Amino acid sequence: xxxxxxxxxxxxxxxxxxxxxxxxxxxxxxxxxxxxxxxxxxxxxxxxxxxxxxxxxxxxxxxxxxxxxxxxxxxxxxxxxxxxxxxxxxxxxxxxxxxxxxxxxxxxxxxxxxxxxxxxxxxxxxxxxxxxxxxxxxxxxxxxxxxxxxxxxxxxxxxxxxxxxxxxxxxxxxxxxxxxxxxxxxxxxxxxxxxxxxxxxxxxxxxxxxxxxxxxxxxxxxxxxxxxxxxxxxxxxxxxxxxxxxxxxxxxxxxxxxxxxxxxxxxxxxxxxxxxxxxxxxxxxxxxxxxxxxxxxxxxxxxxxxxxxxxxxxxxxxxxxxxxxxxxxxxxxxxxxxxxxxxxxxxxxxxxxxxxxxxxxxxxxxxxxxxxxxxxxxxxxxxxxxxxxxxxxxxxxxxxxxxxxxxxxxxxxxxxxxxxxxxxxxxxxxxxxxxxxxxxxxxxxxxxxxxxxxxxxxxxxxxxxxxxxxxxxxxxxxxxxxxx
Amino acid sequence: xxxxxxxxxxxxxxxxxxxxxxxxxxxxxxxxxxxxxxxxxxxxxxxxxxxxxxxxxxxxxxxxxxxxxxxxxxxxxxxxxxxxxxxxxxxxxxxxxxxxxxxxxxxxxxxxxxxxxxxxxxxxxxxxxxxxxxxxxxxxxxxxxxxxxxxxxxxxxxxxxxxxxxxxxxxxxxxxxxxxxxxxxxxxxxxxxxxxxxxxxxxxxxxxxxxxxxxxxxxxxxxxxxxxxxxxxxxxxxxxxxxxxxxxxxxxxxxxxxxxxxxxxxxxxxxxxxxxxxxxxxxxxxxxxxxxxxxxxxxxxxxxxxxxxxxxxxxxxxxxxxxxxxxxxxxxxxxxxxxxxxxxxxxxxxxxxxxxxxxxxxxxxxxxxxxxxxxxxxxxxxxxxxxxxxxxxxxxxxxxxxxxxxxxxxxxxxxxxxxxxxxxxxxxx
Numbered sequence: 001x002x003x004x005x006x007x008x009x010x011x012x013x014x015x016x017x018x019x020x021x022x023x024x025x026x027x028x029x030x031x032x033x034x035x036x037x038x039x040x041x042x043x044x045x046x047x048x049x050x051x052x053x054x055x056x057x058x059x060x061x062x063x064x065x066x067x068x069x070x071x072x073x074x075x076x077x078x079x080x081x082x083x084x085x086x087x088x089x090x091x092x093x094x095x096x097x098x099x100x101x102x103x104x105x106x107x108x109x110x111x112x113x114x115x116x117x118x119x120x121x122x123x124x125x126x127x128x129x130x131x132x133x134x135x136x137x138x139x140x141x142x143x144x145x146x147x148x149x150x151x152x153x154x155x156x157x158x159x160x161x162x163x164x165x166x167x168x169x170x171x172x173x174x175x176x177x178x179x180x181x182x183x184x185x186x187x188x189x190x191x192x193x194x195x196x197x198x199x200x201x202x203x204x205x206x207x208x209x210x211x212x213x214x215x216x217x218x219x220x221x222x223x224x225x226x227x228x229x230x231x232x233x234x235x236x237x238x239x240x241x242x243x244x245x246x247x248x249x250x251x252x253x254x255x256x257x258x259x260x261x262x263x264x265x266x267x268x269x270x271x272x273x274x275x276x277x278x279x280x281x282x283x284x285x286x287x288x289x290x291x292x293x294x295x296x297x298x299x300x301x302x303x304x305x306x307x308x309x310x311x312x313x314x315x316x317x318x319x320x321x322x323x324x325x326x327x328x329x330x331x332x333x334x335x336x337x338x339x340x341x342x343x344x345x346x347x348x349x350x351x352x353x354x355x356x357x358x359x360x361x362x363x364x365x366x367x368x369x370x371x372x373x374x375x376x377x378x379x380x381x382x383x384x385x386x387x388x389x390x391x392x393x394x395x396x397x398x399x400x401x402x403x404x405x406x407x408x409x410x411x412x413x414x415x416x417x418x419x420x421x422x423x424x425x426x427x428x429x430x431x432x433x434x435x436x437x438x439x440x441x442x443x444x445x446x447x448x449x450x451x452x453x454x455x456x457x458x459x460x461x462x463x464x465x466x467x468x469x470x471x472x473x474x475x476x477x478x479x480x481x482x483x484x
Numbered sequence: 485x486x487x488x489x490x491x492x493x494x495x496x497x498x499x500x501x502x503x504x505x506x507x508x509x510x511x512x513x514x515x516x517x518x519x520x521x522x523x524x525x526x527x528x529x530x531x532x533x534x535x536x537x538x539x540x541x542x543x544x545x546x547x548x549x550x551x552x553x554x555x556x557x558x559x560x561x562x563x564x565x566x567x568x569x570x571x572x573x574x575x576x577x578x579x580x581x582x583x584x585x586x587x588x589x590x591x592x593x594x595x596x597x598x599x600x601x602x603x604x605x606x607x608x609x610x611x612x613x614x615x616x617x618x619x620x621x622x623x624x625x626x627x628x629x630x631x632x633x634x635x636x637x638x639x640x641x642x643x644x645x646x647x648x649x650x651x652x653x654x655x656x657x658x659x660x661x662x663x664x665x666x667x668x669x670x671x672x673x674x675x676x677x678x679x680x681x682x683x684x685x686x687x688x689x690x691x692x693x694x695x696x697x698x699x700x701x702x703x704x705x706x707x708x709x710x711x712x713x714x715x716x717x718x719x720x721x722x723x724x725x726x727x728x729x730x731x732x733x734x735x736x737x738x739x740x741x742x743x744x745x746x747x748x749x750x751x752x753x754x755x756x757x758x759x760x761x762x763x764x765x766x767x768x769x770x771x772x773x774x775x776x777x778x779x780x781x782x783x784x785x786x787x788x789x790x791x792x793x794x795x796x797x798x799x800x801x802x803x804x805x806x807x808x809x810x811x812x813x814x815x816x817x818x819x820x821x822x823x824x825x826x827x828x829x830x831x832x833x834x835x836x837x838x839x840x841x842x843x844x845x846x847x848x849x850x851x852x853x854x855x856x857x858x859x860x861x862x863x864x865x866x867x868x869x870x871x872x873x874x875x876x877x878x879x880x881x882x883x884x885x886x887x888x889x890x891x892x893x894x895x896x897x898x899x900x901x902x903x904x905x906x907x908x909x910x911x912x913x
Contacts (some may be wrong), residue, residue, distance in 0.1 A: 001672075001729055001730065001731065001849060001852050001853070002852075003732060004728055004729045004730075004731070004732040004844050005729050005844055005852065005856050006840075006844065007728075008728065008860065009836070009837070009838070009843075009844075009859075011725075012836050012840070012860065012863040012867075013833060013836060013837070015863065015864075015867040015871075016829055016833045016836065016863065016867065017830055017833075018876060019829055019866075019870045019871060019874060019876065020826055020829045020873070020875045022871065022875070023786075023817065023822060023824070023825045023826060023829065023870075023874055024822060024869075024875035025874075026786045026874055026875070027786050027787065027789060027790060027791065027817060027821065027825065028786065028790070028791060028822055029789075029790070030783075030787065031786060031787035031790050031791075032787065033782065033787065034783045034784050034786065034787025034788070035784070035787040035788045035790065036783065037787070039769075039772060039780070040784040040788065041803060042784070042788050042789070042800050042802075042803070045800065045803075106658060120510070123510075123515070128773075130615075134540075235530055250850070268618075280626070299594050311615075314739055350891065395776055409542040421546035
């Protein structure tokens with residue numbers, strides 16, 4: 001009998017080895033697939049059953065909170081509707097998480113993950129209630145920015161140039177995160193399919209031709225060479241024929257920028273003189289321009305809470321193509337910039353040439369509202385020398401005082417800026433305003449830098465310009481900042 | 485292994501129960517309850533008592549059996565108590581009853597040994613078959629069958645307000661193995677000879693085959709009338725394996741395989757519940773909300789556990805149907821991961837090795853077949869349910885020995901260990 005018993009024993013052990021193999025396969029090989037399967041309710045239940053903390057603004061307005069429903073499941077609510085939608089994002093069991101809800105999920109979740117460590121921690125009197133995320137956004141500025149932009153498609157982004165803290169971030173059209181978090185999936189899908197792209201955060205995730213606002217960088221490049229200063233006289237032309245091309249550059253009013261002889265660099269920026277800047281671009285050359293542009297962060301990635309669209313100046317062939325260089329100097333052709341990038345450019349001028357790393361989360365608070373950790377401001381990169389920034393600040397102040405940006409002037413505050421009107425083939429222009437204030441601040445004085453973009457000329461359509469459409473929006477935000 | 489090591493390992497199993505009993509309430513955010521103290525006390529009492537019974541009435545028994553059984557019971561209990569605290573408490577009582585019954589088995593056999601069982605083999609056969617068919621008793625009787633989850637494998641004893649449910653199939657498997665061991669020990673020569681010829685196939689005397697065919701018939705009856713795929717498959721495989729062990733003839737497993745294939749095909753064709761099981765096995769996600777639900781939930785649990793598991797108390801056994809009984813292993817593998825699951829499988833393999841070792845060392849055919857048959861029962865049952873959870877086999881509703889919640893199962897398996905211990909004592913040096 002023993003030979004047969006030995007075979008049976010071998011067969012039994014083989015069966016158990018097969019079981020061990022099957023277990024290894026199901027847990028180690030196929031396991032991740034089962035774990036992430038949409039029909040596996042674990043992640044959903046975890047979300048529904050674990051408390052989630054609030055998101056509040058810097059001035060204490062609650063913009064996301066959780067409420068326990070009648071069935072014991074938690075519902076995520078966004079009391080301010082679409083005002084903060086692009087920042088908070090949404091926490092949806094159907095669409096997933098976006099925005100701060102996704103990037104700060106670990107902070108917002110309760111510390112009670114059911115682990116032994118958590119249980120011991122609580123036994124020892126630890127606090128496992130979920131933390132709150134406090135944004136850098138100021139509710140007053142956010143409201144003013146949203147109201148000023150109104151129904152026009154575009155974006156407003158404002159930040160503190162000395163820290164990088166984002167003070168306002170509005171993108172229109174927006175969306176109500178309540179719809180995506182708790183509403184009918186069909187409504188969420190409709191938002192996704194909407195041709196106006198309400199889910200697109202235009203402030204950071206869309207890049208536009210910057211138009212004349214780009215002249216700030218051309219001026220920075222010129223000043224950086226050391227051969228120019230704000231008083232340098234440039235030739236004043238009514239038109240500029242581009243070499244090796246039939247194209248002709250004209251000014252926006254088809255005339256001269258000044259007296260028809262010469263114009264200072266500062267004045268050329270103030271009146272946004274196309275012919276002068278196109279010539280300047282060709283004079284300083286592609287290398288100097290690229291150095292200044294990339295120094296400000298173009299062709300790179302901005303470190304931020306969310307992924308951002310790239311702001312680009314494709315360097316290929318620019319050195320050998322003078323017409324392209326001339327048009328690039330006017331912020332046309334292949335240059336693209338996000339409102340965030342342009343706001344950071346204004347912030348660089350305001351901050352002595354250094355760009356601080358932009359951020360959206362001011363602090364993590366415990367359930368009682370006490371700070372448990374504070375975001376520390378850190379430098380991202382130096383865009384320009386301090387002297388260049390000082391000269392640019394003076395020039396940009398002239399844009400407001402006596403130039404195209406006069407509509408952004410705030411009584412009692414020294415505001416600087418630059419307008420931009422980017423021609424879009426076959427359509428109304430995308431219009432810009434970038435600016436900051438105050439110029440030459442006292443130590444400790446609050447500071448702000450801003451970028452406003454409005455697509456397709458906004459309410460003025462084809463007649464829209466940076467000065468007429470974007471500057472007034474910035475003015476309201478700046479006035480609210482300095483007035484309050 | 486020294487006696488001290490054996491005792492230390494049994495204490496280790498009690499420690500596992502203690503740690504589990506402390507962890508489960510902590511994970512739910514509660515302070516440890518009195519169960520935390522009760523559990524190790526019961527484990528020490530049950531397995532310590534059983535250890536003393538073995539020392540007294542089977543002192544030369546293999547020393548690996550009890551520590552392994554204690555460990556598996558402890559790990560299983562921790563998960564059962566974590567899935568359902570009330571079931572955990574009940575299981576502790578079942579453990580005490582089971583250990584007492586196992587000790588009583590050793591006591592009864594203390595003088596005359598397991599050999600005495602041979603005398604009662606036809607009683608065992610009748611009792612075993614009777615127990616198997618007991619659930620078919622009509623409702624309304626004081627002792628009656630109960631249908632749970634579409635299978636009629638429960639019996640409820642009703643006396644006034646008192647009612648007690650049990651699964652007679654668990655006890656029946658021991659009785660039938662004892663019968664087969666005894667019957668085959670006498671007849672293995674007759675069954676090895678195959679004088680009759682039917683074309684190219686050699687056959688033993690038909691008279692000799694009669695009880696064997698009867699046993700096969702019963703396992704199919706169980707399948708048809710009680711819809712108990714697990715028990716019928718278990719019986720069937722154990723019959724075939726014991727025939728092979730007794731005769732060394734491949735003709736028996738081959739014939740069994742042919743019968744199984746034919747019977748399986750017929751069952752698939754004519755029984756809806758078999759077809760549903762097979763469909764759920766092949767395509768668990770095709771009817772996710774229906775027949776595939778349990779298998780799919782088990783797979784989700786396994787996948788969510790991953791390599792190291794979620795940790796005790798952090799899994800979601802509430803999502804797995806029958807997490808405390810048939811699917812205890814899925815709940816366990818979610819919380820303890822592949823590491824814990826493999827450790828459990830290894831413990832079963834060690835138990836199997838110990839059991840077959842006892843069978844191989846036994847000198848007399850009855851003891852050989854008894855130890856072999858009992859070990860086979862244990863391993864086949866384990867492979868059937870684990871294979872079902874892991875989608876290696878169609879899912880058959882059957883308990884995981886020592887680990888699943890269930891008094892009948894725990895009682896039967898503890899007695900099984902006692903019988904193995906007794907055989908090893910009698911054959912020990």
